[in-house]
Amino acid sequence: MEYTLTQKGFRHQPNVRLRNSSMEVSDGNQLFEDTSGCGSETSHLMKQHSGPQAAGFPDHSMLSDPMSNLAMAYGSSLASRGREMMDKNLDRFIPISKLKYYFAVDTVYVGKKLGLLVFPYMHENWEVSYQQDTPVAPRFDINAPDLYIPAMGFITYVLVAGLALGTQNRLICDSFEKLRFSPELLGGQASSALVWLIMEVLAVLLSLYLVTVNTDLTTIDLFAFAGYKYVGMIVGVVAGLIFGRLAYYISLLWCCAAIFVFMTRTLRLKLLSEAAAEGRLVIGTRNQLRMYLTMCIAVAQPVFMYWLTYHLIR
Incomplete structure (x- = not known):
């Protein structure tokens, strides 16, 4: 660097030649040193030491497989034990194995049984078929009782009743503001029908106990026979609507x-099975009581049918 004298004796710094000006300008804009290379290595090392080992825990991969296998084995064994206990306790109150028999139906059986319930006059053979002292499944015998048609009939009856109640009150308003129909009426209709069904079955069971009838009718059979009337109720309400x-x-x-x-032709064979087995009908007090009981059960069906449907058609 060279200095020159001015007229007053002071020396001024001459213009300094800038070398690699472009590099110096670019370096001036960069405030910090680029440490990306070493930073990545440092972060990589920190990631290696920030795992479970840094906190004093063992490697997770060493415990994942044994612990998960043990937990899965224990859970499966516990679930199987719980399922067995539930099946045993549930079978005491609800015979699941017997209910499967009453729902063993197919489309052909349902169609034929519905036709028999509406047109029973031409049917001749009303006896239930047996195979090794066990009644065959309903899908193989149209005379066998089932629970599929009564259950579906009950649900359909509740829905049709709700439709009828809604149709009745569609244009009827209280002060033109509030409809009389409400979903509570639908629930009341279902609960009322269910209560009447249970009372009917209990009354039949009590009558069989008082008359001392030896029959193979079970409580599920009585629910099945009592539930067949919902088919006629649905037909009547739909026709009325x-x-x-x-x-x-x-x-x-x-x-x-x-x-x-x-009901008369079906229950006659069930309630008079002792006399039918002997090949003759013994005229006596007990036999007359059985005939009266059969007629009372058969007459009760139309009464319930009208009682549960007359208010739905107006």
């Missing part, structure tokens, strides 16, 4: 006569 009140009475009258014939 579509064609009017007169159609309701005509169709309900037909279905009441059909269910009376069906």
Whole structure:
């Protein structure tokens, strides 16, 4: 670097030649040194030492497989034991194995059984088929009782009743603000039908106990036979909703006569099985009581059918 003298004796620093000006300018804009290379290595080392080992815990991969296998084995054994205990305790109150028999149906059986419930007059053989002292499944014998049609009939009846109640009150308002129909009526209709069904079965069981009838009828059989009347109830209500009140009475009258014939011919073989086994009907007090009981059960079906449907058609 060279210095020159001015007129007043002071020396001024000359213009300094800038070398690699472009590099110096770029370096001036960069405030910090680029340490990306060493930073990545440092972060990599920190990641290695920030695992479970740094906190004093053992490697997770060493315990994952044995612990998970042990937990899965214990959980499966516990679930199997719980399932066995539940099946044993549940079978005491609800015979699951017997209920499977009553739901062993197919489409052909359902169609034929519905036709038998509506047109039972031409049917001749009403005896239930047996195989090695065990009744065959309903799908193989149209005379066998089932729970599929009564259960579906009950649900369908509740839905049809809700439709009828909603149709009745569609244009009826209280002060043009609040409809009389509410979902509570639908629940009340279902609970009422269920209570009447249970009371009917209990009354039949009490009557069988008082008359001392030796029969193979079970409680599930009684629920099945009592639930067949919902088919006629649905037919009557639907006919009334579509064609009017007169159609309701005509169709309900037909279905009441059909269910009376069906119940009479079916229960006659069940309640009079002792006399039928001997090949003759002994005229006596006990036999007359059985005949009266059969007729009372058959007559009760039309009464319940009308009682549970007359208010749905207006």
